[in-house]
Amino acid sequence: MTNNVNDFKARLTQAGITLNEPITPAQLQTPWFVRALQAFSGWLAALFLLGFIAMGVVFVAESPAASLGSGLVMIGAAYGLFRKARSDVLEHLALAVSLAGQLLIAWAAVAFWSESAYPFWSLLGWSLLALQSVLAVVMPSLVHRTFSAFSASLALYMALAVNAMAPVVSGIVMLALTMLWLNEFRWPGRIRDVHAWSYGLLIGLLVMQGVAHIGQSFAFWFDAQNTNVFAWSGPWLNAVLVALSLVLLLFYTLPHPKIHWGLYLSPIGLLLISFYAPGVGQGLMVLLLGFAMSHRLVMGLGVFSLLMGVGSYYYWLDATLLTKALTLLILGGVLLALRWALRKWLASLKPTTKGVADEE
């Protein structure tokens, strides 16, 4: 481990980077699954805490104003705890208090918007999106930021699903995710925050894909679906946003002047794939993003998303299985032909890259 670090430092020094003496000691990063455990127990505790509030202090649950007020006070208290928290126990307590506070605010929003003339789910979605976005930025806790980013993506889904624009949300989240990863090192003091938001959005993206996969069981929520005049544009907008994410990725990570022109056609390919099989396009984009960032976990989730996308494609009702089979046959043939052409091109390029063609 120490040798690796020294090799790495030597490489940086060779590249002309002057390394300072460390100002702070090296911090060991908490593994993602420990954070997940923390969030899991925080949620579980928050649910029981909420049960306590609902039973013990009934007037809070019965009055939207009291519910809202207590929710805000609890989130404020959680903020204070997070600021002071120097131990995991306090951080944990703060998380549970904040989650219970958020549930109380959501409860107040449900009571408040249910009497409104506008679509209820849309109003609820927008208000939760605003709340979670603020919390994701403000709360000084990585677990909280991840959770809030995740909830914000689902709230946006809820807000837009009523207008039959749910497919666009995946595209918006994908674009946000790409921009976050591409700017990972832009603010050196906020690298961990960027990671926390990215993980939250990525989990949200996968959950939305899962919801789309089991699809119709949620239709009763959104009775206004398909009545919107812009409904047709949803899948297209999603495809355009996913393709735009690839354009950004190529632009920022491949500034190499000798890039083959064919690569510039890839966003168009991704656009078409994302339109006809949104899950496949999304999975591919996450996979490419993970590779570009050298992030194995993101790559693994990309493969998972890709497999889930292929599964959804089977149940896609707008085309017969015969059409799908022929599409896949042509696609498979084109991809293998592309690979063959790529190897030919690499082999003809120069001796140093020729090795790629033989390497497995």
Add this chain to the structure above:
Amino acid sequence: MASTRRELISLIEQGAIPPEQVTRAVQSSGLRPSPRAWALFIDRLLLWLGGLALAFAVLFFIAYNWAEMSRWLRFVVMQAAMMLAVGVAIWPMTSQMVQRVALTSATLLVGVLLALFGQVYQTGADPWQLFFSWAVMTLPWVWVARFELLWVLWLGLLNLAIGLYFHTWGGPFGVLTSSDAALWGLFLLNTLALATWEWGARYWGWPRQWAVRLLAVGSGVPVTLLMMTLLVDVGLVGSPVLAVYLFWLAALYGVYRYWWPDLFMIAGGCVSSITVTTLLLARVLLWEGDWQEGSLMLISIAVLAMGAGAVVWLKRLHRELAQ
């Protein structure tokens, strides 16, 4: 890849890399893949996507109930596709990666062939025999491919077969009730697979990255569910489930704390214990007692304490293991 990322971030956070040089440090750290690495990645991606698209094309084609096409023609198409995949795999000029893609496609196609057989001869919808025969017939290919993804896929098939078998027929073991039999079957299969894989990793150098973790989840989820079922049905009483669960927790801790340190496994054990203990508390305080607000507060505090305790302990272990 992961270590470069970790080292770079660690140096930035320590302030060793001046903020104005971070961009250059990222460029020269090797974190971003080189054009050559991109070429290799795209090469593999195209190969995998192309190979799997062709295999799925056959699957979708067979699933389409085409009245004009006779059953024999369907079998011919199916078997020709399978022979083609196997032919590519055994062709002497084939590289290892192409062989793996071809054998994975061939393994998928065996399932399609069996499904076609079931469709033509009306053997029932997704019976356990289908997945079991699929697993048995493809074992030789999985064996020669020496490829962890294919092994996991194969174990997934066995999981399905065993789950469906016990779900249909109940348990052959006297002590087990039929409703829990599927969970027992999955637990035993995945625990055995996990032990074999770990043994292979220890003595034969098998890769153990994500696959063993997946198997551990496959072992832990059924045993936790069995324990939860016991608590819901009868409460905490002397039962084989309790003994097995406690032994499983102890073995998990012993193996992954001392023999082959792996924090993920221990964290999984913590999640399982927290879930089971919370359910036990809920049973004792809520369903057996009366619903009082104080009980809910008590459970909330208990969950908080367990979660915080687990996180503190895991972080300490993480520091120890990192040294």
